[in-house]
Amino acid sequence: MTRYLSRLRLTAFRNYTAAALDLDARHVVLTGPNGAGKTNLLEAISVLSPGRGLRGASFETLQAHGSDIGWAVAATVETDNGPADIGTGASPDGGRRVRINGANARSIEAMSDYLRVLWLTPAMDGLFSGPAGDRRRFLDRLVTTLIPSHSASVGDYEKAMRQRNRLLEDNGDAAWLDAIEAQMAELGASIHLARMDSLTHLQALIEQSLDDESFPAAHLALTPLFEDGAEPASSAGLETALTARWRAARGLDRAAGRTISGPHRVDLEVTYAQKAMPAALGSTGEQKALLIGLILAHARLVKLRTSITPFLLLDEIAAHLDPDRRRALFSALDGLGTQCFLTGTDRLLFEALGNRAQMVTVRDGRVSKG
Numbered sequence: 530m531t532r533y534l535s536r537l538r539l540t541a542f543r544n545y546t547a548a549a550l551d552l553d554a555r556h557v558v559l560t561g562p563n564g565a566g567k568t569n570l571l572e573a574i575s576v577l578s579p580g581r582g583l584r585g586a587s588f589e590t591l592q593a594h595g596s597d598i599g600w601a602v603a604a605t606v607e608t609d610n611g612p613a614d615i616g617t618g619a620s621p622d623g624g625r626r627v628r629i630n631g632a633n634a635r636s637i638e639a640m641s642d643y644l645r646v647l648w649l650t651p652a653m654d655g656l657f658s659g660p661a662g663d664r665r666r667f668l669d670r671l672v673t674t675l676i677p678s679h680s681a682s683v684g685d686y687e688k689a690m691r692q693r694n695r696l697l698e699d700n701g702d703a704a705w706l707d708a709i710e711a712q713m714a715e716l717g718a719s720i721h722l723a724r725m726d727s728l729t730h731l732q733a734l735i736e737q738s739l740d741d742e743s744f745p746a747a748h749l750a751l752t753p754l755f756e757d758g759a760e761p762a763s764s765a766g767l768e769t770a771l772t773a774r775w776r777a778a779r780g781l782d783r784a785a786g787r788t789i790s791g792p793h794r795v796d797l798e799v800t801y802a803q804k805a806m807p808a809a810l811g812s813t814g815e816q817k818a819l820l821i822g823l824i825l826a827h828a829r830l831v832k833l834r835t836s837i838t839p840f841l842l843l844d845e846i847a848a849h850l851d852p853d854r855r856r857a858l859f860s861a862l863d864g865l866g867t868q869c870f871l872t873g874t875d876r877l878l879f880e881a882l883g884n885r886a887q888m889v890t891v892r893d894g895r896v897s898k899g
């Protein structure tokens with residue numbers, strides 16, 4: 530059976546006061562005017578996974594303005610082993626609560642046993658040639674969908690780095706700096722290796738999509754750029770290299786007020802048919818087609834490595850594609866065997882999906898079927 534969301538409930542989430550949606554296993558098309566709440570609904574699904582969701586927003590911003598009830602998102606996931614009720618929301622300490630089948634769960638990572646979520650949004654348009662941060666977020670998202678604890682490791686690394694920056698600023702104790710840099714190096718090396726491993730697997734699947742004319746991602750190459758020019762041979766080698774680099778850079782980092790180099794600065798070189806981006810980029814529609822090819826490869830990878838078919842959230846994608854590519858997208862989504870959530874302002878864009886999708890109208894933070 531295809532895993533699917535059969536029910537979704539939003540409380541005090543963005544522009545939704547309270548909304549409930551019952552769904553069947555088909556794709557879900559959300560249509561409605563600008564500002565209706567379509568992306569917010571996708572974001573609600575995305576926060577059912579580790580990390581901060583598809584906008585990368587802090588949890589406070591998810592809270593509906595003017596509401597004194599804490600935000601919450603709950604869903605029922607239908608699986609081969611029966612339905613599972615999962616939910617997350619604001620917790621009094623400013624973090625988030627996680628509930629699975631009526632009990633509190635230790636962390637959001639536990640949710641990954643029930644669902645994995647991937648998305649493609651207009652904010653990812655700069656993935657190939659925009660700022661490095663966009664590619665880092667993509668990379669960490671890639672790893673998190675395969676190794677759910679990755680998101681927390683990145684958080685721990687960043688926390689340790691902030692501590693280091695504060696210690697440098699305060700001219701703190703050198704032994705403390707040694708200890709924090711050692712902790713950063715251990716976390717940084719494992720984060721780096723997980724990224725490289727996931728990227729290698731993704732690249733292999735990208736290359737296998739050769740026959741896909743509509744989404745010709747097969748010629749796309751994502752290659753890590755190393756600050757030192759070459760990748761260290763082992764995790765231990767990387768830890769040693771990072772520790773040495775940070776120790777040597779204390780003066781420079783103190784002057785800069787931040788840690789100038791390390792795994793938090795990694796970037797990817799993106800080429801298409803061996804040509805560098807952005808020169809190799811075609812039209813807006815062709816770029817979208819490449820991004821779709823990439824996300825489809827990502828979805829196949831998650832399915833292959835975790836045996837959990839991920840839910841796919843595609844925000845405003847159909848509008849950029851010509852009718853042939855739209856049809857190809859819909860059949861590619863069918864081929865994945867997952868429930869996909871698509872948004873758009875124009876219902877006609879989804880006509881070719883016929884009854885393979887259920888239509889949902891979104892208006893002023895309210896949802897209705899049909």
Ligand SMILES: Nc1ncnc2c1ncn2[C@@H]1O[C@H](COP(=O)(O)OP(=O)(O)OP(=O)(O)O)[C@@H](O)[C@H]1O
Pocket residue numbers: 542543544545561562563564565566567568569570590591592593594874891
């Ligand atoms: N915390 C919040 N509380 C209340 N409203 C919010 C909150 N955060 C965002 N909004 C509002 O939610 C509305 C809907 O946003 P959303 O991005 O979901 O629209 P959309 O239907 O995807 O529109 P578009 O077609 O323009 O992309 C916006 O008007 C925004 O101001």
